[in-house]
Amino acid sequence: MERTGTMKTSKKMMHCFLWVLALSLIPSAFNGCGGGGGGGTSDAPKQSNNSEITVSSNQINFGSLVANQTADNSFTIQNTGTRNLVIGQISTSGAPFEIVAGSDHCSNRTLLPNQSGTIIVRFTPTANAVYTGSFVIPSNDPDESSLTVNLSGVGQGLNVTINRVDSSVPGNIRMIVSVTDANGDAVANLPNTAFTVFEEGEHKPTIVVSNADVHPVSAVLALDNSGSFWASRLEVQNSAKTFLDQLRNSDEVAVIKFAQVIQLAADFTQLTSAAEINNLKAAIDAPYTDSINATLLFDAVYNSVDRLILRNPNNRLAIIVVTDGQDYDASTLLPGSTHTLDEVIAHAQQAGVFIFTIGLGADMHTAVARRMANETGGEYLYPPTPAGLNAIYTKISQILINQYEITFNTTKLVGTLNNLHVIVDDGTMQGDDAISVTY
Template identity: 30%
Template structure:
C-alpha cells in the first residue's frame, strides 16, 4: 500500500470498521490476524479501493437568450469529474421529468426549461432553469398620417404610424421617403417624424409627389413593411422677394442686372416672364427690357474660389475644403470659368481662369495648410481678377478665422469699397467656432453676396453646391439706359417684380463710365533685353473736361498665359526700375508683359488693356553662337567665305569676321556688324595660309566671344602648272565600237606650289 495511513490499529474481534474519509480521496484496506499470545500473522490482500465523491454533477446548456423564430433544440452537457454522470433529466414548463440530454421546443411563446443531473455516487444536482423565447409572428404596422393620396402645401409635414407585436415586441422602425432610408427609430416608443429639412425628399425642391412607408422590426428579427402612401406637396406662394446680386455696365449704355426672385421658403420662382418685371434707373422707367432666366441657358459664369490655407486649416478642415471645392467645380457648366486663389501669409493664384475642370481640381488638391491669414488681400485679388471679365461673376471665400498676422496690405473697408466699385458679389463661408462672423456677414452683405456658416467641415459640400445652385437660379434683366451720358455718375437701379397680387422690389447702384475717361500706356520696351532690371516708363492723360490725371496702377505678368499682378498702385510717378526684388526678378527666357491704367481726380479709372497689355520684353542673357564654314584646302586669289549663327531666344543680329595669316599670330578685322552670311575675300597672297573666325551678337545685345581657334583655313595658289601631260593614246585608227578610250600620263607637267591634282580633257 502507498500513501499515508488514515487508520492503523488493533480493532479487536470485529470484522468491520468505519472511517471518516475526505472528498475525492481513495482508501484501501488490509487485515492480519492476531493470536492470543498477541502475535500477528501475515496481511491479507489489499482491498480494491474506494473513492469518496460528495460533489454533484454540473450541467450546462446551449439555450439561446434572444428571441427565436423557429423550433429550438437545447443540448444539455453534464460534467462529473469523479464518479461520472449517471443520468440527466429535464422538464418543459413544469411538465413530466424526462431522462435525456436533448430538449426540443416547438411552439411559439415563452417557455421554461428545467434540468438537473445525477452522478454514479448518487449526488443530485440542484435544478436549473432557462427561459426559451420563440416568436414566429411578424409585427403589424399601419400608416396613420398622411393618408394615401393626401396633399398639402406644408413643405415640413408630419408622418405618423402605429406598430404592434404581441410576442417579442417592436425593436425599431425604419422610415423610407421616396424609396430612401430617411431615419431609423430604435425601440417602439417613437412613431412619428417631422421634416425639418426638405432635402430629405431627395429632389430639387419639395414640391411634387412623394412616397413614404415604414418597416417595423421585432426583437426576433422579423420585419414587416407597411403599405406605401403617396403625398403631394403643392406650391403655394404667399410672398415673394427680389435681390439684386450684380449690375454689369461694361456694355454701357446697355445695362445688365442680375437678380434672384424667391418665394417665402425661399425657393426660386422660375416661371416669371418679362411682363412680371419693371426696371427703373434714377426713378425713370426703362423700356423695353429683356428678361432671361440664367438657369437652363448657356450663360457664362466666372467664379473665383478663394480658399483659406492658413495653419488653422490643417487636418480634416483642408481635406474637406478640397472635397467641397472640387464638388463645386464638378457642378460647373461647360461654359463656366473658375480661378483658384488660396491665402495664408500671402496670396497665391493656384490656377488662373479656365473651364478645364482637371486643372482646377489639381490646383485645389495641391493646397497645403500653413501660415497666417491674408483674408483681405485675397478678396482684393479675387475682385481685381474678376473685374476684367464681362458677364455674371462672383467670388466665394472660405475661411475658418479672420484676417490676422498683419500680413494684409488692404483693409476690410478697402476691399468692400473695391468690390462694390467693381460690382462683384462676394459670398463668404465661415467654418467652425473661431470664425469672425460679423466681418464675413458685413463683406457679403455690402457686396450683394451672402454669408453661410458651417459649424463643421461636413456641411461644406452642401454649402458650395447651394451657392452653385443660387448663381444659376437668377434672372438677367437687360435694358438700354435713358441717360446715355458718359459722365461717371452714380446711378440707382430698382427692379420690381409683380406676381399676381404679390410684389417685391430691390435696388442697387452702379457708376457710369466717363468719356473718354483717363488714358495711359506703357512706353514700348525693346523686344529683348539682357538685363535683370530695367526702367519701365509710362504716360497718361486725365479725363478732358471732367478730371485731371491723378495716378497710375501698373501691372505685370510673367508669360503670355501668366496672371496679371499689381506692381505699383496709385503711383504718381511715370517710370520705375523693374526687377531685382523678391517678386520681380528678371529671369532667362521669360517674357514680361506690362499694362497700365490711369485714375483721374474724380475717381474714374481706365480699364486695363487686358491679355497682351501695352508692351512686353523677353530676358535673354545667353550670347549666340557662330562659326565660319569649312573652306577648300586651296583656293584662287579671291574666294567666297560663308558663316552661320544661332540664337534660341532673341535671334542673331549681326556678325564680326576676322582673319589671320600664317606666321603672324595676329587677328585682323575683316567685316564688322554685317548681317549677311557670306562675302568675297581677296585678292590674297599666294601660298600663304589664311585663317578665319567669327563672332555674333543677338538682338538682346549679347556678344559671343571669339574662339581661340580658327573656324576655317585655306591657302591661295595663283600659278598654273608647267609642262604638259603625254599625248593621249586611242588604241587604233578605227574602232567598230562606239566606245573609245583615251589614255595619258603626267608627262613633264609639274606644279611647285600645290602639285598636280588632276587634268582637264577636251575631245
C-alpha cells in the same frame, strides 16, 4: 510851483483811490444778498443734478429681410446725467424681435455718469408681412422712468439681389439679378411680368428679362488654409470639388489658397472636359506649402478681383471664399493684409465682381463676411458644420445657373449717380433690392 502842482496831483489820486475803494465794496454787498456768485456767473446754466438716460435711437428699422433670416442691430444706452442711472430689466414685445442672448450689457445695471452699455436686438421674420414691435427700458430717470424704443421690419418671401450693373453701352443698362426663397434656394423660370424696375424712382415699363446663363461664369475659389481651418481642411477641399461638377462646360474656374502667403493653385481653366475638371480638383487637393500662422483674407480677395478683371467683361464674375471672417497675423495679433475690408469691397464693386462668402469656424466674424457679400451683390451662407458645405456649394451653383439678366434703355447721362430698384413678385411672395450706381 512845482510842489503845488504835485500836491494837486496827489489829491486827484486820493479821490480816485476812494472812488475805486467804494465801488469795489458794492458788489460784495450785493453778493452777500445773492448767496454767492458774482463776476457774471449767476446767469450761467446749471447742470441737472439727476440721472439722465440717452439712447442711440428711439426707433430701429430693420428694413426688408427674407423670412427665416436674421438681422442684428447694436443699440447703446448712456447716462448723460450727473447721478447714477439704475436700469431695470429690459424686455421686448416678443417675436420676431428679441434681445440676442449674452448681448444685454444694460439690464439690471447701474451706469455711472457718462458711462454707457450696449444690447443687440435681432429681427427674424417668419412670413411675408410687415412687423412692428418695441422694447422698454425702465430706469430711475425722473423724466423718463420707462423709455420705449419702437421696432419695425418687413418680412419677404423672396430674397432679391442685384449682383451686377453694366452701363458700358451708352443708353443701355444691363443688370444681373438673383432670386432665392426663404431656404436660400434659387427661384427659376420667373416670367417677365414678375419683375418691376425703377430708375431714380421712375418706373421703367419696357424691360427685357432673360436667363443670364448665356454669359459664362468666371469664378475664383479662394480657400482659407490658415491654422484655424486646418482641422476641417479635408471637408473644405472635398466640398469645393463638388462645386466644379455642378457648373457648365462654358464656365471657368481658378483656385487660390491663402494663409500667410497667397498661392495660385490653378489659373483659370474652362470646364470643357473631365480632364480639365480633374486638373482643378488635383490643385484643390495639393498641399499648402507656406506658413499657416496668418490669414491674409482681404489681400486674397483683392488679389482674386485683380484676376477677374482680366477675364471677359461679359462673363459673370464671382468669388467664392471660405472664411471665418478673420484677417490677422498670429505673430503680431494685428491684421495681416495690406488692404482693408473697405478697399476690398470698393475694388469688387468697381470691377462688377460679386462675392459669395461661406462662413465656417467656431470663432466666426459674421459681420465681416456679411459685409463682403452683401455690399458686392453676393450672398453670405453659413453651414452649421463642415458637413454642410456640400449643400452650400449646391445653393451657390444653382444661384449662378438661374440668375436673370434685365435690360432697359436709359436717358441718364454717363457719369451720373442713379438709384435702381428691382421688385419681384411671383404671385404669392415678394422681394426687392436697390442699389446706387454711377453710369
